[in-house]
Amino acid sequence: MTRLSLKTARPAYDPQLTDIGIVHLGVGAFHRAHQADYTDAVLAKGDRRWAILGASLRSADTRDALRQQDYLYTLAASDESGERCKVIAALRGVLVAPENPQALVEAMCLPGVKIVSLTVTEKGYCHDPATGTLNDQHPDILHDLATPDAPRSAPGFLVEAIHARKARGLPPFTVLCCDNLPANGRTVAKVVARLAELRSPALGAYVAEHVAFPATMVDRIVPATTDADRARIAAATGLDDAWPVVTEAFTDWVIEDHFPQGRPDWAARFVTDIAPFETMKLRLLNGAHSSMSYLGYLAGHETIASCMQDAALAHFVSCLMNSEVTSTLTVPPGTDVAAYKQALLGRFRNPGLRHRCWQIAMDGSQKLPQRLLGTIRDRLKAGEPIDALALGVAAWMRYVTGVDETGGAIDVRDPLKDELRARADAAGLDAERLAPALLGIEAIFGRDLPVDPRFTAAVTAALDSLIRHGSKQTYETFRSTHP
Missing domain, CATH: 3.40.50.720 (NAD(P)-binding Rossmann-like Domain)
Known part of the structure; x- marks a missing residue:
């Protein structure tokens, strides 16, 4: 040719x-x-x-x-x-x-x-x-x-x-x-x-x-x-x-x-002011993408479009955006945030894009602070629950252990890969040990989140469910408890 x-x-x-x-x-x-x-x-x-x-x-x-x-x-x-x-x-x-x-x-x-x-x-x-x-x-x-x-x-x-x-x-x-x-x-x-x-x-x-x-x-x-x-x-x-x-x-x-x-x-x-646009996109699109990539990968989904065909996982994404992220946004003037979220769901479902969960999951240590942790800080400051956000963080923790739910190896690509794996190996698949081991990485979680019991308890509970029951059952249970 x-x-x-x-x-x-x-x-x-x-x-x-x-x-x-x-x-x-x-x-x-x-x-x-x-x-x-x-x-x-x-x-x-x-x-x-x-x-x-x-x-x-x-x-x-x-x-x-x-x-x-x-x-x-x-x-x-x-x-x-x-x-x-x-x-x-x-x-x-x-x-x-x-x-x-x-x-x-x-x-x-x-x-x-x-x-x-x-x-x-x-x-x-x-x-x-x-x-x-x-x-x-x-x-x-x-x-x-x-x-x-x-x-x-x-x-x-x-x-x-x-x-x-x-x-x-x-x-x-x-x-x-x-x-x-x-x-x-x-x-x-x-x-x-x-x-x-x-x-x-x-x-x-x-x-x-x-x-x-x-x-x-x-x-x-x-x-x-x-x-x-x-x-x-x-x-x-x-x-x-x-x-x-x-x-x-x-x-x-x-x-x-x-x-x-x-x-x-x-x-x-x-x-003149980029911040509202940037925050809306980082927290809605990128935050949902990262959370879905970890949960979806662990559940056996290869692509984001496949994740969105899973009704329970799609429900989790909608709940994350509507129930937890939206309240933290300063919506840019003239922006219809409801229409933006609806369009995002359609973009995620696009079967023409084979956007692999594994690709999005790369470099999570660099992505979590702006995609999920900033939203978590705002929710905690307002005294609001963080169930979906905490599950996204916990799914990252389960993913970076480097071992999937069938015992196979996960090809974790991250600049902190060696430190993540060393901490995970020392803790083992025990949420009470693994969560604090990973939360101790100050470059990711800072000094405030690891000592906030509302955050640590939510993440540890979500991680325990992922370890004990697997990703699919965990987000299916989330769906039943967060209609």
Whole structure:
């Protein structure tokens, strides 16, 4: 079959006639389904200043797949009416940072680059999820402080490029975080300014005073691409694409409008206060996703769509959102939160998205603080019950033991995997021992939750049920007691 390339496909514009205005760190599936899609539309309308140079901070896989097809790729979006494919041409290239760190720094110093955006996942910021502060003992941060001209971490690349631009008399780029961090602009600003300060107090002050970190809320479900996806998309398009991206038709992007060097005219919502949008999405979509992924995986469900076909598990998700999360939200003006929740349930049920529970379950130690624990703190402060939220936390605890309900191994992917497994092995499958062992990880739970008996009792009871009766019976019992 013919390979996708500029010779075989006709994008809406010639990418070779565009200029690089954005460097993106973490050029994975989500970026290619979300920010690159929005940017592709801007380029197609004629503003050719905003092509993207992608960068992988770890693997060469994306570069190697896309280089042979002129960095074009297919975006396949599905809803109940079917799947539609289009070619995205916004990527001008992909750098692989470990191969040549200085090349990436130089790219970030191009005069035309006005924005450096990021989707490096929560763990990519080398921070403490419970406090949002830089973990200055993280191995990559220690490396970047010792060898700043050859960084490894996303914060390290940002600081070195900001330093280099300052030395050359170039204005700083805007740093646009598109990851699911609470107050992501302020969090990344704090992390980057602290790393800069550790290098030089003057550089830290420069970052704090002169570099813009607008906050964002990103919303699109993007499963990992499978070989079945590749075959289906090739059959639909007649072109062989080494790495297409599959997603849902729904997409949303809310951005704090603070871009001193300019920005594309993205079809996003530009606001002055991002917090209500961010909190609503993190707690409703991401909180439900994480809770469902752990419970569903343990019960034998492979995908989120499969979870939603389980009436008792779908009831748990609705109860989590309606009975516990909604009361903690400040609903953004003009937003119909009931309609948003109803739409979420439909998106979760989308059979065209094979979003694996195992994929969503990754990096739970980094995700729990903003997806579940903030909501729990607000509920406890209001004196309200946390039954569904506690079950979500307990399901994570059961999952990270690394052993499923049949005695098989769980491939736990988490930056704290070794510590989680060591604590779980020492405690054994005993809720009275396992719950406090995992709650003792301050980087996740802070100092307040582990000493709050309302929280510890609810989580321990839920964990005991998961251990004794299994996930499916536990959430079926939840359904009968929480109609």
